[in-house]
């Protein structure tokens with residue numbers, strides 16, 4: 001009989017210090033997420049130096065809290081998985097050094113995990129992932145369509161040419177004076193408004209690439225122009241008009257990818273997978289087209305270590321290992 005595998009995951013790529021223990025790549029035994037959002041909200045966005053310092057202060061506390069919550073000790077842990085990139089370099093370093101130290105002191109294998117692989121494998125916590133699949137990756141730093149023939153095989157078929165979708169949400173939120181992080185609030189407001197503003201449709205071509213900077217700039221220009229004329233903006237309508245354009249193009253290109261790759265499994269990954277417009281529209285499209293759709297639970301959409309431990313399980317099974325020379329990487333492709 002195969003032995004159970006317990007992965008301790010560490011995630012610190014941005015402003016969440018998170019540690020989780022996952023059994024066999026799918027069972028969340030304990031997750032601790034310490035968010036710094038309240039602190040960064042005072043500055044309207046993440047301040048890298050503050051994020052890094054707060055990770056240093058909190059990482060050991062979060063590791064201990066996670067083990068306590070799972071009622072396990074380091075002896076029970078099979079391997080340690082850590083996000084090595086992409087992300088804020090100072091933030092990543094804290095997680096990587098903590099993971100290396102645990103690996104060295106307790107003599108446990110160290111498994112490097114790409115942050116986006118983590119977001120993708122968050123789906124395995126909801127339902128066992130079936131292949132081949134298309135992953136729609138939508139986060140604060142990424143907007144990608146990824147084809148996966150099998151476990152841990154990532155073929156990027158398209159990506160953003162400029163702003164990531166979450167970034168566009170946060171910038172639109174800022175211009176309409178919604179507090180950081182604005183994405184969830186813009187989403188909420190969009191349900192209280194109508195698609196009444198004539199905004200441009202973002203990059204509607206034959207590729208699987210995305211471009212949201214034109215749409216974002218159109219929103220910014222519209223707000224400035226109306227302000228100069230002394231006109232009031234209907235924020236809910238603007239949020240709805242923006243969200244409608246975003247959801248339409250994401251869903252259109254995703255459906256085309258599913259059809260041309262002849263795939264009937266779709267997963268959604270990243271913080272923007274929490275978006276209600278995307279969830280509703282993809283649910284409807286997948287029902288109509290007989291496609292199996294998995295979207296992670298809300299708590300696994302934004303950054304967390306549970307997804308890193310889930311991805312870490314598959315990376316571990318494939319023999320992926322790192323040592324004390326593992327480097328944190330601010331930019332690194334998914335491979």
Ligand code: KG4
Nearest residue numbers: 139140141166183187271272274275302303
């Ligand atoms: O994956 P994530 O936690 O961090 C990155 O790896 O980037 O994603 C954070 C992003 C932020 O831009 C946030 O505004 C956005 O996800 N977000 C949303 C929603 N919830 C989070 N954007 C739109 N609608 C939402 N409901």
Ligand code: ZN
Nearest residue numbers: 139271302303
């Ligand atoms: Zn993320």
